[in-house]
Each structure stands twice: as structure tokens, then as C-alpha cells.
Amino acid sequence: MRYVSTRGAAPTLGFDEAMLTGLARDGGLYVPETVPTLSPDEIAALSGVSYEEAAYRVIRPFIGDSFTDDELRGAIERAYARFGHAARAPIVQLAPNHFLLELFHGPTLAFKDFAMQLIGQLFQIALARDGRRITIVGATSGDTGSAAIEAFRGLPNVDVFILFPEGRVSDVQRRQMTTPDEDNVHALAIQGDFDDAQARVKDMFNHFEFRDSVNLAGVNSINWARVLAQVVYYFTSAVSLGAPHRPVSFTVPTGNFGDIYAGHVARRMGLPIDRLVIATNQNDILHRCLTTGEYRPDGVKPSISPSMDIQVSSNFERALFDAYGRDGKAVAQLMDELKRNGAFSVSQGAGEALREVFDSGRVSEDQTLATIARIRRSTGQLVCPHTAVGIAVAELRHDPAVPMITLATAHPAKFPDAVEQATGERPALPDRMSDLFSRPERVTSVPNDLSAIENLIQQRRRR
Ligand SMILES: Cc1ncc(COP(=O)(O)O)c(C=O)c1O
Numbered sequence: 001m002r003y004v005s006t007r008g009a010a011p012t013l014g015f016d017e018a019m020l021t022g023l024a025r026d027g028g029l030y031v032p033e034t035v036p037t038l039s040p041d042e043i044a045a046l047s048g049v050s051y052e053e054a055a056y057r058v059i060r061p062f063i064g065d066s067f068t069d070d071e072l073r074g075a076i077e078r079a080y081a082r083f084g085h086a087a088r089a090p091i092v093q094l095a096p097n098h099f100l101l102e103l104f105h106g107p108t109l110a111f112k113d114f115a116m117q118l119i120g121q122l123f124q125i126a127l128a129r130d131g132r133r134i135t136i137v138g139a140t141s142g143d144t145g146s147a148a149i150e151a152f153r154g155l156p157n158v159d160v161f162i163l164f165p166e167g168r169v170s171d172v173q174r175r176q177m178t179t180p181d182e183d184n185v186h187a188l189a190i191q192g193d194f195d196d197a198q199a200r201v202k203d204m205f206n207h208f209e210f211r212d213s214v215n216l217a218g219v220n221s222i223n224w225a226r227v228l229a230q231v232v233y234y235f236t237s238a239v240s241l242g243a244p245h246r247p248v249s250f251t252v253p254t255g256n257f258g259d260i261y262a263g264h265v266a267r268r269m270g271l272p273i274d275r276l277v278i279a280t281n282q283n284d285i286l287h288r289c290l291t292t293g294e295y296r297p298d299g300v301k302p303s304i305s306p307s308m309d310i311q312v313s314s315n316f317e318r319a320l321f322d323a324y325g326r327d328g329k330a331v332a333q334l335m336d337e338l339k340r341n342g343a344f345s346v347s348q349g350a351g352e353a354l355r356e357v358f359d360s361g362r363v364s365e366d367q368t369l370a371t372i373a374r375i376r377r378s379t380g381q382l383v384c385p386h387t388a389v390g391i392a393v394a395e396l397r398h399d400p401a402v403p404m405i406t407l408a409t410a411h412p413a414k415f416p417d418a419v420e421q422a423t424g425e426r427p428a429l430p431d432r433m434s435d436l437f438s439r440p441e442r443v444t445s446v447p448n449d450l451s452a453i454e455n456l457i458q459q460r461r462r463r
């Protein structure tokens with residue numbers, strides 16, 4: 001299995017190198033040369049197996065000879081051992097034919113743990129082979145950062161630097177990043193928004209002298225391995241509702257487009273997905289792009305679902321690559337236009353191709369709050385604001401004849417202020433995190449400036 005860049009001008013790599021590389025050297029994102037498929041019988045056979053076994057069967061065809069069967073099975077077992085639910089990704093009913101897929105039972109209470117715990121394990125196997133040291137740099141709007149720190153804290157051959165937008169993540173999210181005391185992890189509060197943080201991370205990858213001198217690696221969903229691990233729960237949840245014998249739909253609270261792109265991959269692997277719905281908050285660039293064909297970021301607007309406060313959505317590049325018939329030159333041109341003019345237009349053909357595979361919707365802040373309150377009244381459940389955005393959009397786009405699964409992407413206790421504002425109730429953190437607010441914080445404020453950030457990383461990383 002080989003991986004190619006969405007911009008068509010970087011070396012093709014095997015799975016392990018694509019994973020350790022992060023961003024391709026032409027600025028693009030790695031995708032598999034071909035997407036392997038599972039037959040209807042193979043999909044049906046996922047029914048009743050453990051989450052770990054399903055993960056092995058879904059992921060194995062993408063790995064080639066990068067990891068042995070035993071290595072992959074071991075990594076999967078260790079990755080999910082710390083999850084607080086036997087099913088790992090349980091599904092609960094919300095309303096007739098509408099279900100929630102709970103993705104917040106991992107160590108940091110958000111869906112990011114599904115991928116980050118696994119790639120933490122795979123990185124360790126790959127790095128142990130040649131004694132390599134790496135420097136991981138990540139951008140976060142709150143959840144990727146805590147999941148990455150949890151997965152890599154204390155590792156002797158990895159230094160982790162996480163850039164988060166100062167003042168724009170919840171207190172729980174910030175403390176999850178700033179309270180671990182291992183000296184290989186560094187929380188950096190950037191004076192800017194998430195798009196600035198992500199842009200600086202990409203700048204570091206495109207600055208080859210720096211990239212090579214620190215052995216840079218990325219764990220944002222620019223990393224294909226992140227997306228791949230997230231494909232699994234589309235299969236397990238759909239099969240539990242009758243796939244492949246009947247189709248299901250998914251609504252995905254969306255920001256950087258990694259999670260919904262994983263659903264797109266599941267569909268291409270053969271999972272019968274009817275609608276794949278992008279749910280956005282007021283940062284609705286993806287919904288606008290799908291409906292108008294114009295991709296025009298207009299500045300991140302802080303919201304009560306802060307993890308989705310993103311306007312430059314990384315993995316949309318992967319969807320564009322597919323929509324443009326895997327034409328790397330065309331994608332490179334669009335990305336160049338975005339850099340030079342701050343916007344691009346999607347061609348008519350590519351726009352139609354996108355609308356064929358993705359549906360979309362957007363909800364306001366008031367609708368999000370009203371949804372949290374209504375779900376509490378009707379089902380007794382508290383949901384996080386990102387999940388509420390998903391539920392509200394799912395209700396708009398639901399064909400009642402087809403089961404709809406909305407991804408519950410984070411635990412409500414990560415966003416207690418929004419939940420309290422909506423319901424008057426403040427959700428409690430799990431017991432194991434009860435000292436989060438009494439631990440000392442360690443954080444460095446950094447300007448939105450590439451050289452300043454690179455210098456800091458050079459000084460702090462261990463050699
Ligand atoms: C809780 C939560 N929901 C939804 C999203 C959006 O997911 P994606 O960036 O994969 O589109 C994020 C951030 O990624 C998140 O942390």
C-alpha cells in the first residue's frame with residue numbers, strides 16, 4: 001500500500017513513513033493510492049466482534065508491510081485498554097431512528113482519543129526500530145492537543161509542542177494540556193485563533209531546514225493515520241444498526257474535516273452510507289462552500305462549540321482531491337489561490353461531485369443552546385455543544401426511513417459553561433479527573449510568529 005500527496009509532487013510513501021512524516025513535502029496531505037474495500041460478507045462479519053477486532057480488520061488493508069499482524073493487534077489492544085466503556089464507542093437511541101455514537105469514553109473525553117491513542121502506540125513501535133527521535137508539533141482548538149499530550153507524555157524519544165489559541169479553549173481543555181508535568185510536553189498559547197495555529201504548524205513543515213533539523217512529525221488529522229483510525233467506528237456503529245443489509249446516515253460535527261472524511265473513506269470501502277452530513281456552527285465555511293461553490297474563509301468567530309471554530313479546514317483538501325478526479329495539480333492550484341487571494345472557487349463538476357457525497361447544515365448559537373436544553377428534557381441526557389450542533393443539523397437532514405447516527409464528539413463535562421447556560425446544570429468530570437483544577441499549570445504564551453515559535457522549540461526540545 002502506497003500513499004500519494006494531494007498535490008501530486010511529493011514522494012510516494014509506505015504507511016509508516018506517511019504516518020511519521022505528517023504533511024507531504026509539497027504541502028499536500030497523504031492519501032492511499034487506492035482505497036481497499038470490504039465485501040458485504042466481510043462487513044456483516046463485523047457484527048458481534050469486539051471493537052479491537054473490528055479495528056484490526058478495517059485498518060489492516062491500509063498498513064501493507066509497515067507493521068506485522070502481531071504489532072498491529074498489540075497496538076490496537078493497548079490503545080483501547082484505557083477506555084471507560086466496554087464497547088469503546090457505544091450507541092444510544094435519541095429519538096425514533098436517530099442515534100448518538102458516543103465517542104467520549106477515552107482518556108481525554110473526546111473522539112480524538114480513538115486515533116491518538118492508537119498512533120501513540122504505532123509511533124512507539126516505528127521509532128523503536130531505528131532509534132529515531134522526533135519533535136511533534138500540533139495545532140489545536142482544544143481536543144487534539146489534550147489527546148496528543150495524553151498519548152505521548154513521558155516518551156523518551158518524542159517531544160510534543162501544542163499550539164492552542166489563547167483564551168479560546170474551555171478551562172477543562174486548557175488544563176488538560178497545561179497540567180501534565182512531564183518535561184517532553186509543552187503547551188503553547190498562541191496569540192491568534194486556531195487557523196493561525198494551524199498555519200504556523202504547516203509553515204514549520206514547509207520550512208525544510210527547521211523540519212529536518214528537529215525531525216518534525218505531525219499528529220493533526222493532516223496525518224493519514226489519524227483519519228484511518230477514525231474509519232473504524234463508522235463500521236462498528238453502522239453494523240450494529242443493520243449494515244450492510246440496510247444503509248445508515250451519519251451527521252458529523254465538523255471543523256477540520258478529518259472525522260467526516262473518515263466517514264467518506266468508510267463509504268468508499270463499501271459501507272452503505274446514505275447521507276453523510278457536515279454539521280457546522282457559525283464558522284460555516286464548509287456549508288457555504290457546498291452550497292455556493294465559493295471557499296472564502298472570513299475569520300474565525302468564537303462560539304460555544306470552540307473545537308469547531310475553524311475556517312481553514314485542512315482535510316477538505318483530501319475531499320477536493322477526490323472531487324477533482326485525484327488531480328494533484330488542480331488541488332495545488334486551488335491551495336495556491338487560497339494563499340494568494342484568500343479564497344478559491346470550486347469548479348462546477350467538482351462542486352457536483354462534492355454535493356453527491358456530502359450533505360451539510362449550519363446552526364446558530366441559540367439553536368445549539370436550545371438543542372442542549374431540549375435533549376436534556378426529552379431524554380435526560382446532557383450533550384456537549386459540538387454534539388448539539390450535530391443533533392440539530394441531523395434533525396434537519398434526517399430521512400426518517402434511514403437510521404441517522406450523530407457523532408457525539410466530546411463529553412459534556414469538557415464544556416460545562418455552555419451546558420450550564422443551556423440547562424442550569426454543570427456536568428461533573430469523571431472521578432479520575434477530579435483534581436484537574438487543583439494541579440499547577442505550565443504554559444508559554446507565544447506570538448503568532450513563525451521564527452519565535454521555531455526558536456522556542458529549538459531551545460526546549462531535548463537532544
Ligand atoms: C469535540 C469536537 N467536535 C467536533 C470536532 C470537529 O472534528 P473535525 O475537525 O474532524 O472536523 C472537533 C475538532 O476536531 C472536536 O474537538
Ligand SMILES: N[C@@H](CCOP(=O)(O)O)C(=O)O
Nearest residue numbers: 140141142143144220221307
Ligand atoms: N478540533 C480540533 C482541531 C484540530 O483538528 P485535527 O483533527 O486536525 O487535529 C481540536 O480539537 O484540536
